[in-house]
Amino acid sequence: MNNGNGRRLNGETEEDDDDEGSEGDLDAWERTYADERSWESLQEDESGLLRPVDNTTLYHAQYRRRIRSLSSQATTARIQKGLIRYLYIVVDLSRAAAEMDYRPSRMAVVAKHVEAFIREFFDQNPLSQLGLVTIKDGIAHCLTDLGGSPESHVKALMGKLECSGESSLQNALDLVHGYLNQIPSYGHREVLILYSALSTCDPGDILETIQKCKKSKMRCSVIGISAEIFICKHLCQETGGSYSVAMDESHFKELILEHAPPPPAIAEFAIANLIKMGFPQRAAESSIAICSCHKEAKVGGGYTCPRCKARVCELPTECRICGLTLISSPHLARSYHHLFPIVPFDEVSPSVLNDPHNRLPRSCFGCQQSFPNPGNKPSLRVACPKCKQHFCLDCDIYIHESLHNCPGCESFRHSKSPIATEE
Amino acid sequence: MKFQIEDVTVYFPYDHIYPEQYAYMVELKRALDARGHCLLEMPTGTGKTIALLSLITSYTLSKPNNPVKLIYCTRTVHEMEKTLAELKLLHAYQTIHIGDRARILAVGLSSRKNLCVNSRVLAAENRDSVDASCRRLTASWVRVAAAANPNLPTCEFFEEYEKAGSNAVLPPGVYTLQDLRAYGKEKGWCPYFLARHMVQFANVVVYSYQYLLDPKVAGYISKEMQKESVVVFDEAHNIDNVCIEALSVSVRRQTLEGARRNLNKMRQEIEKFKATDAGRLRAEYNRLVEGLAQRGNLPFTDNWLSNPALPDDILKEAVPGNIRRAEHFLHVLRRLVQYLEGRLETDNVEKEGPVGFVASINTHAGIDQKTLKFCYDRLHSLMLTLEITDTDEFLHIQTICDFATLVGTYTRGFSIIIEPFDERMPHIPDPVLQLSCHDASLAIKPVFDRFQSVVITSGTLSPIDLYPRLLNFHPVVSRSFTMSLTRDCICPMVLTRGSDQLPVSTKFDMRSDLGVVRNYGRLLLEMASVVPDGIVCFFVSYSYMDGIVNSWNENGILKEIMQHKLVFIETQDVVETTLALDNYRKACDCGRGAIFFSVARGKVAEGIDFDRHYGRLVIMFGVPFQYTLSKILLARLEYLRDTFQIKEGDFLTFDALRQAAQCVGRVIRSKADYGMMIFADKRYSRHDKRSKLPGWILSHLRDAHLNLSTDMALHIAREFLRKMAQPYDRAGGSGRKTLLSQEDVEKMGDGILNEMQY
Numbered sequence A: 001m002n003n004g005n006g007r008r009l010n011g012e013t014e015e016d017d018d019d020e021g022s023e024g025d026l027d028a029w030e031r032t033y034a035d036e037r038s039w040e041s042l043q044e045d046e047s048g049l050l051r052p053v054d055n056t057t058l059y060h061a062q063y064r065r066r067i068r069s070l071s072s073q074a075t076t077a078r079i080q081k082g083l084i085r086y087l088y089i090v091v092d093l094s095r096a097a098a099e100m101d102y103r104p105s106r107m108a109v110v111a112k113h114v115e116a117f118i119r120e121f122f123d124q125n126p127l128s129q130l131g132l133v134t135i136k137d138g139i140a141h142c143l144t145d146l147g148g149s150p151e152s153h154v155k156a157l158m159g160k161l162e163c164s165g166e167s168s169l170q171n172a173l174d175l176v177h178g179y180l181n182q183i184p185s186y187g188h189r190e191v192l193i194l195y196s197a198l199s200t201c202d203p204g205d206i207l208e209t210i211q212k213c214k215k216s217k218m219r220c221s222v223i224g225i226s227a228e229i230f231i232c233k234h235l236c237q238e239t240g241g242s243y244s245v246a247m248d249e250s251h252f253k254e255l256i257l258e259h260a261p262p263p264p265a266i267a268e269f270a271i272a273n274l275i276k277m278g279f280p281q282r283a284a285e286s287s288i289a290i291c292s293c294h295k296e297a298k299v300g301g302g303y304t305c306p307r308c309k310a311r312v313c314e315l316p317t318e319c320r321i322c323g324l325t326l327i328s329s330p331h332l333a334r335s336y337h338h339l340f341p342i343v344p345f346d347e348v349s350p351s352v353l354n355d356p357h358n359r360l361p362r363s364c365f366g367c368q369q370s371f372p373n374p375g376n377k378p379s380l381r382v383a384c385p386k387c388k389q390h391f392c393l394d395c396d397i398y399i400h401e402s403l404h405n406c407p408g409c410e411s412f413r414h415s416k417s418p419i420a421t422e423e
Numbered sequence B: 001m002k003f004q005i006e007d008v009t010v011y012f013p014y015d016h017i018y019p020e021q022y023a024y025m026v027e028l029k030r031a032l033d034a035r036g037h038c039l040l041e042m043p044t045g046t047g048k049t050i051a052l053l054s055l056i057t058s059y060t061l062s063k064p065n066n067p068v069k070l071i072y073c074t075r076t077v078h079e080m081e082k083t084l085a086e087l088k089l090l091h092a093y094q095t096i097h098i099g100d101r102a103r104i105l106a107v108g109l110s111s112r113k114n115l116c117v118n119s120r121v122l123a124a125e126n127r128d129s130v131d132a133s134c135r136r137l138t139a140s141w142v143r144v145a146a147a148a149n150p151n152l153p154t155c156e157f158f159e160e161y162e163k164a165g166s167n168a169v170l171p172p173g174v175y176t177l178q179d180l181r182a183y184g185k186e187k188g189w190c191p192y193f194l195a196r197h198m199v200q201f202a203n204v205v206v207y208s209y210q211y212l213l214d215p216k217v218a219g220y221i222s223k224e225m226q227k228e229s230v231v232v233f234d235e236a237h238n239i240d241n242v243c244i245e246a247l248s249v250s251v252r253r254q255t256l257e258g259a260r261r262n263l264n265k266m267r268q269e270i271e272k273f274k275a276t277d278a279g280r281l282r283a284e285y286n287r288l289v290e291g292l293a294q295r296g297n298l299p300f301t302d303n304w305l306s307n308p309a310l311p312d313d314i315l316k317e318a319v320p321g322n323i324r325r326a327e328h329f330l331h332v333l334r335r336l337v338q339y340l341e342g343r344l345e346t347d348n349v350e351k352e353g354p355v356g357f358v359a360s361i362n363t364h365a366g367i368d369q370k371t372l373k374f375c376y377d378r379l380h381s382l383m384l385t386l387e388i389t390d391t392d393e394f395l396h397i398q399t400i401c402d403f404a405t406l407v408g409t410y411t412r413g414f415s416i417i418i419e420p421f422d423e424r425m426p427h428i429p430d431p432v433l434q435l436s437c438h439d440a441s442l443a444i445k446p447v448f449d450r451f452q453s454v455v456i457t458s459g460t461l462s463p464i465d466l467y468p469r470l471l472n473f474h475p476v477v478s479r480s481f482t483m484s485l486t487r488d489c490i491c492p493m494v495l496t497r498g499s500d501q502l503p504v505s506t507k508f509d510m511r512s513d514l515g516v517v518r519n520y521g522r523l524l525l526e527m528a529s530v531v532p533d534g535i536v537c538f539f540v541s542y543s544y545m546d547g548i549v550n551s552w553n554e555n556g557i558l559k560e561i562m563q564h565k566l567v568f569i570e571t572q573d574v575v576e577t578t579l580a581l582d583n584y585r586k587a588c589d590c591g592r593g594a595i596f597f598s599v600a601r602g603k604v605a606e607g608i609d610f611d612r613h614y615g616r617l618v619i620m621f622g623v624p625f626q627y628t629l630s631k632i633l634l635a636r637l638e639y640l641r642d643t644f645q646i647k648e649g650d651f652l653t654f655d656a657l658r659q660a661a662q663c664v665g666r667v668i669r670s671k672a673d674y675g676m677m678i679f680a681d682k683r684y685s686r687h688d689k690r691s692k693l694p695g696w697i698l699s700h701l702r703d704a705h706l707n708l709s710t711d712m713a714l715h716i717a718r719e720f721l722r723k724m725a726q727p728y729d730r731a732g733g734s735g736r737k738t739l740l741s742q743e744d745v746e747k748m749g750d751g752i753l754n755e756m757q758y
C-alpha cells in the first residue's frame, strides 16, 4: 500500500501532464493517416481531444512489471532454467496477415522480426532447436523441421511470404503437437504463435486440443497482432505460456524478443539431466571438405565434429552423422547468465530526488547523459541496489535484456581486483 | 473491512471498496436517516448490490431498538439468487465479527414454479398450471375429502408442513431459493408455503417486483409487512412500465370466448351444488352480506390473488345486492361479456375514458360502477364456493373481472382503447380492447405511502429528475455516481455517417433508404473484421431487424459478414432465442467469433449480459423510439403532458435513450472488463438526445467521438482494442485511486464523496 500512497500524492500533477501533452498528440493521429486520405474536417474538431499514447512510460512500466515478476520467481526458489528448448514458431499467414495497419503489411513485419528473433534465439539458447509452421487457408504447414541453423529457417520463411484464407489454431496446434511429442524428455516443448487473425475456423473441438497440449507439457505462447482473443488467452493460461498483444511494430519486436531468453522450467522437468555435447574445432583456413549440412564442398571455415569428424558449417547444431550436439564454448558461457540473472534496479523515489540534502549523480552511469530535471515528473532514473549507481531508463532495459552485467558493479570490481573475470 | 459512516459501523465483506460504493452508502444512509425515499444511479459492475446490503444490514445492527426490515425487489429469479448469495457472504462476514448479534433471517420468495418440490406438480409447464396443480392437491375442500378417502391425492409436503403447525419455522440464516428447496426436502415441508409464512418474520425478504407492485399479488403476500421497512427496487429503470403494466388489461376475442366457456362451466357447477349442497351457496350469500373482509378467515391455501384495486375500505363494504346470489352474478358477467363483444365489433379505433365507459356500460348493460368494482372479489368468492381448483382454466373470466374492477375503481389515469386491427397489419382483423393505465404512480403509490424508505436504483436512471415526476414522489436524495476506473475501459462512440460520408439514421424517412441500409451493413462488416470474439447488435424493432437483415442478405453483405463471424438472431420465440444465445456463446468461446442480432426492449436487451469476450462491441442501430403511432402511447403522452407537464418529446427521448443505454450497458458488467459502444444514428450527436444518456457513459464520450464516420470508428476501435489488450494494474497505479482499503476510507472520509458525484 505504501507504494500506492506515494503515487497517489503525485496523482494530480500527473493528470495535468496529460492535458498539456494532448496537443502533441495530433502527431500520433496524423502519423497513422500519413498516407491515407486526408481528414481536414476531422482535424478541426479533433484538436487536443485525443489523448496521447505516451509509449515510452507505458513501455517502461511494462518492462518493470516483467522484470519484477521474473525476479520474484527467481528469489522464491532456486529454479532451473530450461536451457535446451524445442520451439516451434507458428506464423499465421491467413487473410488477416495481409492487412496494412502495419507497414508495409502485417506479414512483412512479422517476418522481419521473426528473422531477428531466430538469430537472437540461437544466440541466447545455443543448445536449442527451432522449427517453423505456417497457417494458411485453414491448414497448417510445416515450413522447416526442428533444427539449429538460423539461416535455413530464415530462408524458408522469406520464400513463403504470401497469405490467404482462414486461420486455424487447432490445426496448427495439432501439427506441432505431433512433432513436439516425439522430442526427448529433457527438452522443453514450446510453441510461439504469431497470430494475425481474429478468429479461428477449426475442424473440431479446439478446447480438447488445448487440453492435449497441456497434457504433453507444451508451453504455448501467443503474440496477437491486432486484439485480444479469448481462445488465445485461454490457450496460454492453460499451457502456462504468455499472451500479449502488440501495439505497434516496435512493441511487437519487444514482445517477440521477450521469448528469446529461456522461460522458467516447468516444475516436472526440473530433473537434472546430463547431456553429451561436443566442442568442435574450427577447421584450418585452407582445408577442403564436404560439409554434412549442405552436401557441398567448402574451402576453409566450418567445424569438425569431435566424434565422427564430419564437417559442419555452423554452430550450434546437431551433427548430421552421429547426432552429437555440437556447440562452441562461448555459446555455452553466454547461456549462463540465465542462471545468474542480474537483480532488478530500484526506482529512485521522487521524495529522494526532491530532497536538497541528497547529492545525486547528475548523469547516467551507463551512457553519461545527464538526467532531466526531476521537477514533478515521476522518477526517470533507477539505481542498482548493489553498486548504488544511477542509470537512465534506456540503460536499465539494455543492461537487463542485453548486457546482463551491471557496468557499475563491474567497474567497481575491476578497480578492486585488476583480474578481469570472464563471463 | 469495517468502517464508520457517521454513527453506523458498516461491515463490508471485502478487503477493498470502490470509492463510488462508499459514496453510495453515505447517500443511502442519509436517506434512511431522513426516513425518506431516494433515487440512486450507479453503473453496473460497481458492486451496487453489496453496497446496499452492507449498509442496510449494518444500519439495522447499529440501531437495535428500531430494526428496519429490508424488502429487496429484483426483476428476475436469477438476480434474486445472486442477491441472496451476496447477502450470504456478507452475513458470514458479520457473524465472524460480531457473532450471534448478526443473526438474521433472509428468505427469497418466488412462485410455486420455482419453489415447489413435489415432482408430480413440477411436471406442469408454466406458472399458472403449477399453481393450479398445487391447488388441486392442497385446497381445503380437497384435503377434507382426502381425509375421508385416502385414495385421493394430496401433497405430502403440505400435509407435513401443516402437521408441524407452529413448529414449522425457518431457523435464522440466509436462504436462497435453492436452499429453501433443499431445506423443504430435508424436513418434508413445502418450501413455498414455508417461505410465504416466514416472509412476515424475516429481516430480509428478496422477491420480485410484482409482489409489491401488482396489487393482485401484493394483497396477500405483502400485506403483513411492517412500516419500518426499506424497500429496494433494483435495476429499476423500467419501473414505470412495470407499474402501468400491473394495472393494464387487454381483452381480445379469444378472451371473451374463453370467458363464455368459463361462465357455462360455472353455471353447471352452480346447478350441481344446488342439487347436492345448497347450504354452501347460502353460506356464501350470508358472508357476502357482511362484506369481503371476511375473506381473511379463509384457510390460507385457498387464499386468492386479491382485489386489483387498492382501496381498503372496499373490503369493509357489503357486496352489492344484485351480485350476492351466484346466479345473479353470472348474469351480470354474461351481460358484461356481451357488451364487450359488441364493443369489439367496430371498424374504427375508439378511445374513451373510464368514466364514459362505465356510463355506457350502465346504459347498455345495466351494470353500475359499484357492481363493476366488486367483480374481481365476487368472482373469487364464487370460485372458492364452487371449489374450483383448476384455476388455470379460468384465466379468461378472471381477466374480464380484473378489467371490470379496474374500470369501476379508477376515474382518471386510464383510457380504454379499442382497435379493430394492428396498425402495422391492417388487413388482418384482430380487434382488441385495452384498458391501459397511463399513470405509473397509481400502482406504486401505496408502496411509497406505506413504507418508511423506498430506494430506487439502477445503472441507468438518467435523467434522474424525471423519475420523481413519473412516479409522483419526492425523494430526499437523488444522486448519480460515476464509475472509478483504472483505465478507460469503455469506449462509446457516436457514428453519424457511413464510409461514404452520407448520414445514417433510422428516422422514418430514412429508414428504407438503401444507402443507409448499405452503410449500416458495411459498418457491421468492417467492425466484424477488427473486433475479436463477440459483437452484439441492437435494432429498433423486430420488423426493422427483419427488413434490414433481409436486404443485407440480398445484397451479399450478410454473406461477407459471415466470413468473419457466425450470425445469430433473437426471435420472439423464447426457446429459439435461448438456443441461439447458447450457440452464440459457444462460438465466442471457441474462437470462431459471432454476432448476435437483437432488439431493443426485447428479452435479450433487458436480461442477458454480454460481458467479457461475449461482447467486445455493441452497436445500437438507430434510436429505439417507441412505436409513436400506437394509440396507447399517444394516450399516455397526452396524460403525461396534462397531468405532470412532461412534454411528449421529452418523454419519448428519455424513454428511447434509456433503452439504448440499457442495450449498450450489457457489455460492461465489471471493471476488469472492456468494451466499445457504437451509437449508429446521426440523431445521437444532438445534444438533447445525447445528454439523456447516463453520466457514466457520457463521461467517457469524448467530443472527438461525437461525429464519426465508419472508417474513423474503425480506426478508433483498432487502437482501443490494442490498448485494452495490454496488461494493467488493477489497483490503479497511475495516480487514480480506485480501490480503497480500510485505512484509506478512514483517512479520506468525505473527501471521496465529492469526487464521485456529478
Ligand code: SF4
Pocket: B112, B115, B116, B117, B118, B121, B133, B134, B135, B137, B138, B155, B156, B157, B158, B190, B191, B192, B193
Ligand atoms: S404444497 Fe408445496 S410442494 Fe406441495 S404441490 Fe404445492 S407448492 Fe408443491
Ligand SMILES: [Zn+2]
Pocket: A291, A292, A293, A294, A295, A312, A313, A314
Ligand atoms: Zn554446410
Ligand SMILES: [Zn+2]
Pocket: A305, A306, A307, A308, A309, A310, A319, A320, A321, A322, A323, A324
Ligand atoms: Zn558427429
Ligand SMILES: [Zn+2]
Pocket: A364, A365, A366, A367, A368, A369, A391, A392, A393, A394, A395
Ligand atoms: Zn544511460
Ligand SMILES: [Zn+2]
Pocket: A384, A385, A386, A387, A388, A389, A406, A407, A408, A409, A410
Ligand atoms: Zn551495479
